[in-house]
Amino acid sequence: MTRETTGTAPSLTLSGIGHAYLGRTVLDAVDLSLAAGEVAALVGPSGCGKSTLAHIAAGVVEPSRGRVARRYRRHGMVFQDPRLLPWATARANIAYPLRLLGLPRRERRERAEEAARRVALDRADLDKFPVELSGGMRQRAAIARALAIDPDFVYFDEPFTALDVALKRRMQDLVIEAARGARFGALFITHDLMEAVRIAHRVVVMDAQGRGIAGTRAVPSEPGARDDGTVYRLVAGFLSDDPLFRHIHDIDERRTQ
Amino acid sequence: MTTARADAVLDRLGRVGQFLWSGWAGLAGLALFAALWQAGHERYGDFILPAPLATLAAGLTIAADPAAWELAGQTTLRAVEGFALAAFAGAAGGLAAGYSPATMRLARPILTVLLGVPPIAWIVLAMIWFGSTDGTIITTVLVAATPVVFVGVAEGAVTRDRGLDDMARAFGAGPLARLTTLGLRHVAAFLFPALTVALGSAFKVAVMAELLANTGGIGGALAAARANLDVAEALAWVLIAVTGLIVVEYTLVHPIRSEFERWRNAARPWGVKR
Ligand SMILES: Nc1ncnc2c1ncn2[C@@H]1O[C@H](COP(=O)(O)OP(=O)(O)O)[C@@H](O)[C@H]1O
Ligand SMILES: [Mg+2]
Numbered sequence: 001m002t003r004e005t006t007g008t009a010p011s012l013t014l015s016g017i018g019h020a021y022l023g024r025t026v027l028d029a030v031d032l033s034l035a036a037g038e039v040a041a042l043v044g045p046s047g048c049g050k051s052t053l054a055h056i057a058a059g060v061v062e063p064s065r066g067r068v069a070r071r072y073r074r075h076g077m078v079f080q081d082p083r084l085l086p087w088a089t090a091r092a093n094i095a096y097p098l099r100l101l102g103l104p105r106r107e108r109r110e111r112a113e114e115a116a117r118r119v120a121l122d123r124a125d126l127d128k129f130p131v132e133l134s135g136g137m138r139q140r141a142a143i144a145r146a147l148a149i150d151p152d153f154v155y156f157d158e159p160f161t162a163l164d165v166a167l168k169r170r171m172q173d174l175v176i177e178a179a180r181g182a183r184f185g186a187l188f189i190t191h192d193l194m195e196a197v198r199i200a201h202r203v204v205v206m207d208a209q210g211r212g213i214a215g216t217r218a219v220p221s222e223p224g225a226r227d228d229g230t231v232y233r234l235v236a237g238f239l240s241d242d243p244l245f246r247h248i249h250d251i252d253e254r255r256t257q
Numbered sequence: 258m259t260t261a262r263a264d265a266v267l268d269r270l271g272r273v274g275q276f277l278w279s280g281w282a283g284l285a286g287l288a289l290f291a292a293l294w295q296a297g298h299e300r301y302g303d304f305i306l307p308a309p310l311a312t313l314a315a316g317l318t319i320a321a322d323p324a325a326w327e328l329a330g331q332t333t334l335r336a337v338e339g340f341a342l343a344a345f346a347g348a349a350g351g352l353a354a355g356y357s358p359a360t361m362r363l364a365r366p367i368l369t370v371l372l373g374v375p376p377i378a379w380i381v382l383a384m385i386w387f388g389s390t391d392g393t394i395i396t397t398v399l400v401a402a403t404p405v406v407f408v409g410v411a412e413g414a415v416t417r418d419r420g421l422d423d424m425a426r427a428f429g430a431g432p433l434a435r436l437t438t439l440g441l442r443h444v445a446a447f448l449f450p451a452l453t454v455a456l457g458s459a460f461k462v463a464v465m466a467e468l469l470a471n472t473g474g475i476g477g478a479l480a481a482a483r484a485n486l487d488v489a490e491a492l493a494w495v496l497i498a499v500t501g502l503i504v505v506e507y508t509l510v511h512p513i514r515s516e517f518e519r520w521r522n523a524a525r526p527w528g529v530k531r
Contacts, residue, residue, distance in 0.1 A: 060426045077427035083420050087442060087520045097428040099438070129520040155427070 011036045011072045011153055011185045012057060018065035019052055026052055027210045030066070039179055039186045039223060041196030044206030044214075045247055050189045051157050053206070057187065058155045072153035072185065076146030080158045082138040084130040084145075090137075091116070091126040094144045101149065115148035116141070119174055136167045143171070147178060154179075156188040160195070172198055176224040193248060197234050199223055208247050215244045276515065280507075307489040315493035325478070329497060332474035335391055336463035339398025340456055346399070347406025347455070348448060354407070355414020355444070364411075368404055376401050380466045389472045397466040402455040409451025413444035449514040453506060460502050 010033040019027040026049045034040050044050050055061040057068055058077050076097070084093045095112040103111075116126055119140040130138055139159065146154050156175070160168045176199055179186055190196050196203050197219055205214045219226075219234065226234075238245045291309045298308045307315075319325045354361040379400045383393040417440055425435050467476020475498050482491035515522075 055423070055427075058427045059429075060423050075427075077424070079420070079424065081420065083418075083424040085421060085439070085442075087446075087517070096425075096438070100425070100428055100430050100434055129523045131520065132523050149428070 008036045009071055010034055011038070011070075012187070013069040013071075014053070014057060014066065015069070016066035017053065017056060017063050017068070019049070019056060019061070019063050021052075025210075027056075027063075029212050030206075030210070032204065032213055034185055034187065036071075037183055037185050038202065039188060039200045040202045040204050040216075041200035042187055042189045042204045042206060043191060043193060043196050043248055045208050046191060048206050048208050049210035050206055052210075054155050054157050054187060054189055070153075072151075074149055074151050075153040075155060076149055076151035077155040078139075078142050078146045078157065078159040080161055082130070082142040084138060084141060086130055089127050089129055090121065090133060090141045093130065093141055094126075094148050097145060097149045111148050111150075112144070115144040118147055118178060119144045136163055136171075139163060139171065140174075143174065143178075147182070150182070152182075152184050154184050154186045156186060156190075158189050158191065161191075168195070173224075175199060180224060191248075193235050193238060193245070194231060197231050197238075198226065203238075205244050205248070217242070217244065272515070272519075276512070304488065307492060311489055312492045312496060315489045316496045319490070319493050319497065325497075328474055328478050329501065332460075332463055332467060332476065332498070333501065335394040335467075335474065336398060336456075336459045338391075339395040339463065340402055340459040342395065342399050343402035343455055343459065344406055344452060347403045347451075348410050350403075351407045351410025351412075352414055352440075352444065354411040355417075356440075361411065361415075364407070368407065371400065372404050374400075376462055376465070377469070380469050383466070384470050389470050391472070393470045394463050394466045394472060394474075398459045398462050401462040402459045405455045405458065406448070406451045409447045410444055413447030414440065416447075417443045445517050449510065449517060453510045453514070456505065456510065457502060460498060464498055 012032075012034045014030060014032045017027055017030040017032075018025065030049075030053060032040075032053075042050055042053070052061065054077075056063045057070075058075060059068070059070075060077075084090075085096065088096070091109070091112050094115055095108040098108040098111055113123070113126065116123070121137065121140050121144060125133060125137060130141070133141065139162070143159070160171050163171060172195060175186075175188075178184070179199075188196070188199055190199075193203075200219060200223060202216055202218050204216045207214045217238065221230075239248075294306070294309045298306045303311075350364065354364045376397065379397050380393070383396040387393040387396065421439050422435055425439055430438065463474070464476040464479065466472075467474040468480050469476075471477060471480060475494055479491055479494050482488075482494060
C-alpha cells in the first residue's frame with residue numbers, strides 16, 4: 001500500500017542537470033531521484049533555481065546540460081499563479097489538458113466535473129470565467145486541471161503562496177488526500193518548511209547557488225498521519241539543530257520584510 | 258442536462274436582447290445628428306445643405322433604382338475584395354512579426370513607409386499601373402487597410418501570455434497546439450477591432466478611389482452628382498454608403514466580437530455593460 005523507496009524503479013531521475021539563462025548559470029550538476037509514489041518537497045532560498053529545475057523536469061524548459069528520465073505515465077503541473085485561460089470557463093479550463101490529449105467533448109466534460117468535485121469546486125462555479133472566481137477558487141481550478149488527466153506524477157511550484165493561512169491548510173490537505181487516493185508521486189516546491197513537512201515523505205534542500213542538492217531529510221511517518229504538534233516539533237528541530245536548514249531560515253526572515 | 262441547455266439558450270437570448278437594446282442609444286445619437294443637420298439646412302438653405310428628409314427621399318429614389326444597386330454592389334465587391342486580401346495579408350504578417358522579433362524589426366520600417374505615403378498617392382500610382390479598372394481600387398484598398406490589421410494582430414501576438422504557453426507545454430502541447438488553442442484565441446481579441454477599422458477604411462478608400470479613377474461604383478455616381486451640382490443626390494449617395502457600412506458592422510462585426518469578449522463582460526458589474 002505505502003511507497004517502497006527500495007526495490008522499485010524511480011519515477012523521476014534528474015542527472016547532472018545544468019542550466020544557464022543568457023549565459024548566466026543558474027543550475028549546475030543537480031542530481032535528484034524520486035521513488036515511485038514518493039512526494040518530495042523541494043526547498044531552498046528564493047532565486048536558487050527551484051522553478052527552473054521543475055520546468056526542466058516537466059519538459060517546459062530544455063536543460064543546457066544533463067538528462068531527465070521520466071518513468072511515470074503522465075504528469076500534471078500546478079504553478080504559483082493559476083494560469084487559467086481568461087476566455088474559457090472554469091470547466092473548459094479544467095478540461096484544457098484533456099482537449100490537448102484529443103479526448104471527445106463528452107468525456108472531457110465528465111472528467112473535468114469529476115476533478116472539480118475532488119477539489120470541492122462547486123458545480124455552479126464551473127460555468128464562470130476566471131475573473132468571476134475568487135483567488136482560492138482559481139487555484140483549486142488549477143489543481144483540478146492537473147488532476148483531471150489522471151496523472152501519476154504532479155509538479156507543484158509554490159502553489160499556495162498567494163493563499164491565506166486557512167485556505168492554504170485546506171489546499172495542503174487536499175493535495176495529501178489526492179496524492180494518497182490517486183497514489184501519484186510529486187515534486188512539491190515550497191519555501192514554507194511547515195508546508196514541506198506536512199505534505200512530503202522527504203524534504204530536499206537545494207544549494208543556495210543552484211549547485212546541486214545540499215542534502216535531503218526523510219520525514220518520519222506518512223503525510224496526513226502527522227498532527228500539528230509533530231509538524232511543529234519537526235520543523236523546530238530542523239531549524240535549530242540541522243545545519244542543512246540554516247539558509248532556509250535566513251531567507252524566510254528576508255522574505256517577511 | 259436539458260436545464261443546462263435551456264440556460265445556455267436563455268443566456269444567448271439575453272445577450273441578443275442586450276445587443277438590440279443598445280441599438281436605442283445608437284438611434285438617439287443618430288436623431289441628434291439629424292437635428293443638427295436640419296438646423297444647418299435651415300441656416301444655409303437648400304443649395305448648400307438639403308434637409309435630411311429631402312436627402313432621405315433622394316436616397317430612397319436611388320434605392321428604388323436597380324441600376325443604383327448595381328453601382329453600390331460594384332463598390333461593395335471591390336471594397337470587400339480589397340478588405341479580404343488586406344485581412345489575410347495583415348493577419349499573416351502580423352502573426353509572423355508577433356512571433357518572430359526579427360520579422361518585426363524588418364516589418365516596422367516598411368510599415369512606417371506604407372503609412373507615411375498618403376492614400377491619394379497610392380491611387381495615382383495604382384491608376385498608372387492598372388488604369389481605370391477594379392485592380393486600381395482593390396490595390397488602393399489593400400494598401401490602406403493592411404497596416405491596420407497588421408499592427409492589431411502583431412500587438413496581440415506580442416502581448417500573448419507566456420505563462421499560459423509554459424502551462425500548455427507542461428501539459429504536453431506542441432507548437433501547433435499552442436498556436437491554435439492559445440495564440441490565435443488571444444490574437445482574435447485584437448483582430449476584430451482592427452478588422453472593424455479596416456472594413457470602414459476599405460469602404461471609404463474604395464469610394465474615394467472610384468471617384469478619382471472614374472471607375473463607376475458609388476464614387477463614380479458621386480463624381481456625376483458633383484458635375485451636375487446635385488447636392489441632394491451627392492448626399493444621398495453618401496447616406497447609402499454609410500448605411501451599408503453600418504449594416505455590415507452591426508450584423509457581422511459586432512456580434513462576432515461580443516462572442517469573443519464574453520469573458521470580459523462577465524467581469525463587469527450589472528449596469529455597466531456596454
Ligand atoms: N526566463 C528567465 N530568463 C532569465 N533569467 C531567469 C528566467 N527565469 C529565471 N531566471 C533566473 O534564474 C534564477 C533562478 O530562478 P527560479 O528558478 O525562478 O528560482 P526559484 O524558483 O528558486 O525562486 C533567478 O536568478 C532568476 O532571476
Ligand atoms: Mg520559483
